[in-house]
Each structure stands twice: as structure tokens, then as C-alpha cells.
Amino acid sequence: MKAIQMRICSNQQVSDRYWHMKVDASELNADVQPGQFFQLRCGHDIHPLLRRPFSIYRINRMERTLEFLYLVKGAGTQRLTLMQAGEYVDVFGPLGTPFVLQDDWETILLLARGVGIATLAALAQDAAEKGVQAVAILSARSRNDLLAAETLQGFGAQVLHVTDEEQTSGVEQVRGLLDSLLQQNRIDAAFTCGSKRLSRLLQDVTRKHAIPAQIALEEHMGCAMGVCFACVCDVKEGDHLKTVRVCKEGPVFPLEKVVL
Ligand SMILES: Cc1cc2nc3c(=O)[nH]c(=O)nc-3n(C[C@H](O)[C@H](O)[C@H](O)COP(=O)(O)OP(=O)(O)OC[C@H]3O[C@@H](n4cnc5c(N)ncnc54)[C@H](O)[C@@H]3O)c2cc1C
Numbered sequence: 001m002k003a004i005q006m007r008i009c010s011n012q013q014v015s016d017r018y019w020h021m022k023v024d025a026s027e028l029n030a031d032v033q034p035g036q037f038f039q040l041r042c043g044h045d046i047h048p049l050l051r052r053p054f055s056i057y058r059i060n061r062m063e064r065t066l067e068f069l070y071l072v073k074g075a076g077t078q079r080l081t082l083m084q085a086g087e088y089v090d091v092f093g094p095l096g097t098p099f100v101l102q103d104d105w106e107t108i109l110l111l112a113r114g115v116g117i118a119t120l121a122a123l124a125q126d127a128a129e130k131g132v133q134a135v136a137i138l139s140a141r142s143r144n145d146l147l148a149a150e151t152l153q154g155f156g157a158q159v160l161h162v163t164d165e166e167q168t169s170g171v172e173q174v175r176g177l178l179d180s181l182l183q184q185n186r187i188d189a190a191f192t193c194g195s196k197r198l199s200r201l202l203q204d205v206t207r208k209h210a211i212p213a214q215i216a217l218e219e220h221m222g223c224a225m226g227v228c229f230a231c232v233c234d235v236k237e238g239d240h241l242k243t244v245r246v247c248k249e250g251p252v253f254p255l256e257k258v259v260l
Contacts, residue, residue, distance in 0.1 A: 003041075004028060005088040009065060011081070015144050018115075019070050019081050020057075023089060023198065026064040032056055033098030034122035035216050035252040037222050040068075041090035042076040051092060052076040052223050053247075055119040055193075058151070059126075067116035071146065095224055096251045099123050099214055103131065105188035109181060109211075110136040110157070111174075111202050116194015117148040119216045121155075123191055128155035135160065135185055137170045137177055171201050178205050180190060187211055192255065193218070200260045219246045233234035234259040 006023040014020045025032075031040045033115045039051035058067035070077055083089055101108070101123065108127055112120045117138055124134045134157035149159050160177055162169040178201070181187070190213040192202045199215055207212040222230035226248035233250075234241045234255040244250065 001030070001092070003090050003092040006066075006091045007087050008083055008087050008089055010085050011083050013081070014069075015147050017071055017145065018147055018205060019072060019077075021068045021070065021080070021083075021089075023066050023068075023091065024064065025066045028064075028066075030094055032066065032094045034059070034101075034126045035099035035119065035214075036094040036096050037224075037251065038066075038068075038091050038093030038166055039095065039221075040080065040092075042079040043257070044173055048076045048079060050076075050222065051090075051224065052080075053095075053218075053224055055216065055251075056122045057118045057148075058101050060124055060236075069115070069121070071115045087157070092224075097249070099126075099191060099216070099252050101126055101132065103130065105132055105183050107133045107135065107187055109178075109187045109190040110134055110152075110189065111139075111178070111192040112136065112148075113139040113193075113195030113198050114141070114145065116192070116216070116218075117146075119193040120191060121148050124152045124154075124155045124157050128157075133185075134158070135181055135187070136160070137181070139163070139174065139176060139195065141165065171197055174198060175201055175205065178202070189213065190255070191215075196260050199255065199258075203255050203258075203260065207256060214252055215255045216251045217246045217253050217258065218251065219251065221247055223247070242243060 009022040193216040218230040222228035231246040
């Protein structure tokens with residue numbers, strides 16, 4: 001795999017804290033799957049030195065473009081906002097293990113918090129293309145941060161949202177929503193990203209209902225190639241704990257195995 005200079009088609013602010021970037025991926029000779037991520041160089045200078053990891057938000061195979069949705073956080077993402085359409089961004093990937101979406105599943109449940117919504121949007125897109133119905137609970141600080149809700153609805157997903165500002169995002173409130181969704185739908189599998197407390201909740205609920213579940217983990221990354229071990233986490237293997245690298249063995253793991 002090599003780094004590719006991808007032309008930026010657009011890079012726009014879409015809410016107070018979020019930006020959206022679309023790049024021309026016609027030079028990419030690899031299939032991209034939901035759950036995988038790319039390492040982007042933020043700018044053309046020596047600083048910030050490390051690439052930053054971003055999940056695939058949308059995969060447009062016909063158009064040969066990729067989309068990223070990013071939260072402006074620190075030096076890297078701030079620099080990324082300065083990149084303009086027509087400029088080239090240095091992109092390395094796709095990296096990591098994707099989500100598994102079985103052909104015989106009819107309905108899947110998505111539970112995302114914050115920018116985790118970006119990671120699950122590509123899965124909702126894939127599900128729609130395979131005729132799998134998605135029901136989603138999206139959690140965010142404010143309504144303003146729920147921008148991917150429309151994208152998911154565009155893929156035919158049933159979307160419920162909870163926010164901190166409306167005081168609807170507490171764990172027990174989300175548990176109530178999960179319980180009613182599970183009563184109304186026969187859920188074949190569940191997926192989560194973006195919040196440890198919601199992931200713990202989903203771990204509990206899916207264990208009780210014997211539903212297979214997957215999580216996309218986000219850990220601070222250095223090299224993202226499995227060398228530096230900056231992004232390790234623990235997973236259960238039988239009675240033992242095993243340390244794994246999120247960039248290499250993940251970022252997608254079976255939810256029941258991850259120590260949260
Ligand atoms: C697999 C994966 C997929 C991701 N997908 C997205 C996405 O689609 N959209 C999005 O907005 N963000 C995503 N993130 C988080 C994103 O990488 C960080 O927010 C970003 O690197 C912050 O960089 P910064 O320079 O702006 O902030 P800083 O805080 O200045 O970053 C400093 C260092 O910490 C690392 N870092 C900081 N926060 C995180 C974090 N939450 N996770 C991992 N590393 C971090 C950075 O890579 C950098 O090396 C993802 C992270 C991972 C691991």
C-alpha cells in the first residue's frame with residue numbers, strides 16, 4: 001500500500017464543530033469497506049508531523065470518490081479545515097478490519113455517539129445497498145451535531161436521536177429506547193462507535209438478547225501500521241486477556257470481547 005495524493009473535491013464546514021471533505025479516489029486501487037479508515041496528512045508542512053486517522057463516511061464507488069466527516073479538535077483537524085477544493089491531500093489506506101455485514105441479516109441496529117456517527121454512516125450505506133434495514137440511535141451534545149441523521153435517513157434508516165442539550169441522552173434513557181426498538185424489530189446484529197458508556201450499555205443489552213454485535217474503536221494512534229503500539233486495547237480470549245492493536249487487529253472487534 002502506498003500513500004496517494006487525492007484531489008479535494010470539496011471541504012466545507014457543515015455545523016459548528018464538524019467539517020465534511022470529499023476527495024477524488026480514482027487513483028485508489030483497493031476496495032474500501034465500512035469500518036476501515038484512512039490516515040490523512042493534515043497540510044503540507046512538517047507540522048503536524050503525524051497523520052490523523054479518519055473513518056470512511058461515504059463510499060461512492062461509481063463516482064470514485066470518498067467522503068470524510070470530521071470534528072475539529074486540535075492542530076491536525078484545524079489545519080485540515082484550511083485545505084481547499086482543488087488542493088491535494090496525502091491519503092494512506094484503506095487500513096484496518098471492516099465491519100462484517102451478513103447477507104442473511106434483515107435488520108441491524110446502529111448506536112453511535114458524536115463523531116462515531118461518521119463511522120456507522122458508511123455501514124448504513126452498505127446495508128441499504130444490500131437491502132438490509134437499519135434502525136439507528138444517534139447521540140450527540142446538541143441537535144446541531146446530529147448532521148449525519150439526514151444521511152442515514154437518506155439510506156432508508158429509521159433514526160432516533162438523543163442529545164445532551166435536551167437531556168435525553170442518559171444511559172438509562174438510551175436503554176429504554178433500545179428495549180423498545182428490540183420489542184418492535186427482530187434485530188439480527190448491532191453495531192456501535194463513539195462512546196464507551198453506550199458501548200458498555202450495548203454490550204449488556206446484546207448479551208441479554210443474544211444478538212451478535214461489533215464495535216469500531218477509536219484510540220489515539222501513532223503509526224497506524226501496527227509498529228508503535230500506541231493504540232492498544234484489551235480483548236477477552238476465553239479466560240485470558242489479550243492486548244491488541246486497534247490499527248491492525250481493529251478498529252472493528254466483536255463487542256462482547258472488548259474490555260471497555
Ligand atoms: C480508527 C479511527 C477512526 C476515526 N475516525 C474519525 C472520523 O471519521 N472523524 C473524526 O472527526 N475523527 C475520527 N477519529 C478521531 C480523529 O483521528 C482525531 O480526532 C484526530 O486525530 C484529532 O487530531 P487533532 O490533531 O485535531 O487533535 P489533537 O488532539 O491535537 O491530536 C493529537 C494526537 O492525538 C491523536 N488523537 C486525538 N484524538 C484522538 C482520538 N479520538 N482517536 C484517536 N487518536 C486521537 C491524533 O491522531 C494526534 O496524534 C478517528 C480515530 C480513529 C482511531
